[in-house]
Amino acid sequence: MKNKNLKQSLFQSQWLMLLLITILISVFTAIANPRFLAINNIMNIFEQIAVSGLVAAGATILIISGNFDISVGAIIGLACCTNALLINQGVNGFVASVAAVAVCMVCGLLNGALAILFKAPSFIITLATTSVYKGIGLFATKGVIQTVYGKFDTLAFTKIGGVIPLSFVISLLGFVVVFIILNYTQIGRRIYAIGSNEKSAFLSGVRITENKLLFFMLNGFFVGIASVLLLSRVGSALPSSGAGLEMTAIGAVVIGGAPISGGQGSAVGTFFGVLLLGLISNVLNILGVNPYLQEIASGVIIILSLGISALRFKVLSR
Amino acid sequence: MEQILELKEINKSFAGIQVLHNVNLTLHAGETVCLVGENGAGKSTLIKILSGAEKPDSGSITLFGRTWSSLHPSQAMELGVATIYQDVDLVDTLSVADNIFQGAEIRKNGIFIDRKKQEEKAGEILHALNMAIRPDVLVETLSPGQKQNLQIAKALHKKAKILIMDEPTASLGEDETKALMELIDRLKHDGIGIIYISHYMDEIFRVGDRVNVLKDGYSVSERQIGEVTQESLIREMVGRDASNYYRKGNFSTGDQALEIRGYARGNLVKNVSFTVSHGEVLGLGGLVGAGRTELVRMLFGADPKESGQMFLNGKEITPVDPKDAIKKGICFVSEDRKGEALFLDRSVKENISVAKNEGSFFLNLAKEKELVDHSIEQLSIKVFSREHDAGKLSGGNQQKVVIARWLAMDGEIYIFDEPSKGVDVGAREEIYRLMEELVKRKKIVIMVSSTMPELISMSDRIAVMKDGALSTVIPADEAQEDELLKWYMGIK
DSSP states (O other), rough: OOOHHHHHHHEEEEEEHHHHHHHHHHHHHHHOOOOSSSSHHHHHHHHHHHHHHHHHHHHHHHTTTTTTOHHHHHHHHHHHHHHHHHHHTOOOHHHHHHHHHHHHHHHHHHHHHHHHHOOOHEEEEEEEHHHHHHHHHHHHHTOOOOTTTTTTTTTHHEEEEETTEHHHHHHHHHHHHHHHHHHBBBHHHHHHHHHHHHHHHTTTTOOHHHHHHHHHHHHHHHHHHHHHHHHHHSEEOOOTTTTTTHHHHHHHHHTTTTTTTTTTTOHHHHHHHHHHHHHHHHHHHHHHHHHHHHHHHHHHHHHHHHHHHHHHHHHHHH | OOEEEEEEEEEEEETTEEEEEEEEEEEEETTTTEEEEOSSSSSSHHHHHHHHOOSSEEEEETTEEEEOOOOHHHHHHHHTTEEESTTTTSSSTSBBBHHHHHOOOOOTTEEOOOOHHHHHHHHHHHHHOOOOOOSSBGGSOOOOOHHHHHHHHHHHHOOOOOEESSSSTOOOOOHHHHHHHHHHHHHHHHTTTEEESOOOOHHHHHSSSSSEEEEEEEEEEEEEEEGHHHHHHHHHHSSOTTOOOOOOOOOOOOOOEEEEEEEEETTTTEEEEEEOOOOEEEEEETTTTSHHHHHHHTTSSSSSSSEEEEETTTOOOSSSSSHHHHHHHEEEOOOOHHHOOOOOTTTTHHHHHEEEEEESSSSOHHHHHHHHHHHHHHHOOOOOTTSBGGGGGGGGHHHHHHHHHHTTTSSEEEOOOOOOOOTTTHHHHHHHHHHHHHHHHTOOOEEEOOOOOHHHHHOOOEEEEEEEEEEEEEEGOOOHHHHHHHHTTTOO
């Protein structure tokens, strides 16, 4: 009986499984190449996952609520361009960043509003707005790369205690905020409720429209912070700067145990999803795997984790 | 006659809740044993154990003299146990003959299926059973009764000695039911043992040799059919007299505090006005589609309306949406529990506290736990823990969770739409007690019900709706079922 409980609790939390896998991979890699365990390398992983982490943190909220925003890659591109254009106009970096975050929140809000107005799945709406936002970015920059080398790299290169990258700490804070929202606030309960059953939520006194808009805006906020970190690290902006981040984020949320249909999921799960994806790409690098094959690997990881989820549900429903 | 099956002291629990307690069942060759009990009494679980779909926690299964602790589905089939389900076991797009020989096809040269020979043999089998089914037609063209016959034929072809029939007449017409009864007689004559599950008393008395009553997972009795009557069976199933429907006391203050004035929307609801007093249950009766659900949803602010105002103690409180309604003390238990009341993949805790949590930004988790534990205890909701998924509960417990959500809100006005739909008799009574508790505390209750005894016994007054309009309001103690029905149909 006690054994069964242990098995149950292990299967109950996806993040425990992910932690286990993370440790396993780390141990094997460290044996194959001790360089993996160097502080530098580990901090490198953290730095790598800072941006995608924030995007995934926001996506956790949306996906649990049963929504999607696949335009976040384009939104990040637009925000990076806005930010860079403003800085190059001589605007203070902080003010420009606030503007970039605002752009992201407005774009998110627009996505939500359109999805609600046309009663269309947000997946489809944001597929359409992706090209709108990309187009605006291209129009504003005339397709020319906007460089801010040396003007906006404090965020990316600051290390706390000379070791821990500030960007990772910011990303971690983002997860803490999402964790608190999901577990300790009324908004969190609304996110789960709307994702689980919108009609029930409505009849329980949850205002659906307002809350969905709020979720999209919250997602926009996290995406905005991510765009600021990204610009600081890369030093230049293109409308395509954030391309692909939406899929990494959705992948991480799904790996973290949230079903695509919504209603379930956790901040901790997503965090380990992001960490696992970052770890894998680092490990493949360290082991000298062909970069093209690395792409395949990240896809396979998502498929594997879906398999683990399915297995979990099977064990739990026994 | 030879005993072919004995289930002995079977125990089974799911997620810590025991659904079978030392249940016994025996069956002889050529005998029909009827298994009866309320929804959730454990009949299906017992059948699943016999057919190998579930493993018992303890107990033994003796088949034809050999004893097993549990069975595997394919093993049960080999031993001659066949369950006749509705539809599910047949392939619609294959012919009758193909279905009978499925998995054991007759082959030509070891590779190709010999259709002709299969159809010939299938014809013989069906003919021997007196079934008027052509072996070469597709299964999808058969009637529900024919499909059931085909399943029986298929099971017998596979040398089944024990047939389990779970509500076999649920989708059958009168003639088909009669034909099935005759078939069962023939099967009995051929020495087949049958376990027959049904809610229909006349069928039980028609085909049964013995009756086995299950209640709350316990074997209550096992008697010869001659020893029981309808009344005695119902008494054993529910543990009390059937005539003794719940009797609610009278707590109405007669103050007519709630006034519903001129609610209307198109053809669905036409200018409905009425009043309800504190401590009163106003029952809304009528045929399905009379506009009752539409009306109460409008009252709760869930659906748009063209006109209508609501006054409590002379003050207007017409809600604009459910959130507003809840703030004004109106609570609504929907008729569609799974579709629009529960969050099936969320915990009992979240399901209960969802409306309550709409008050403050940060949750008070300790207080929430206290509230939920109190609710679970107060309503005796059968759960393993408060983190249990609501979707895994039985219908009655799910309904209690929904009611607990609204009791926690301590509203003024409670609207119940079909409060006992899909709820077993035991839980139904508890729900009635909770409703009575509300009116004792001088709450205002509006109840939509399509069950006449419920409407008459639980209401103080009954408002009848027909085609969207309120046709009459009558005191419940003067209401007769036949009179009400005349109002429903507009004969009066």
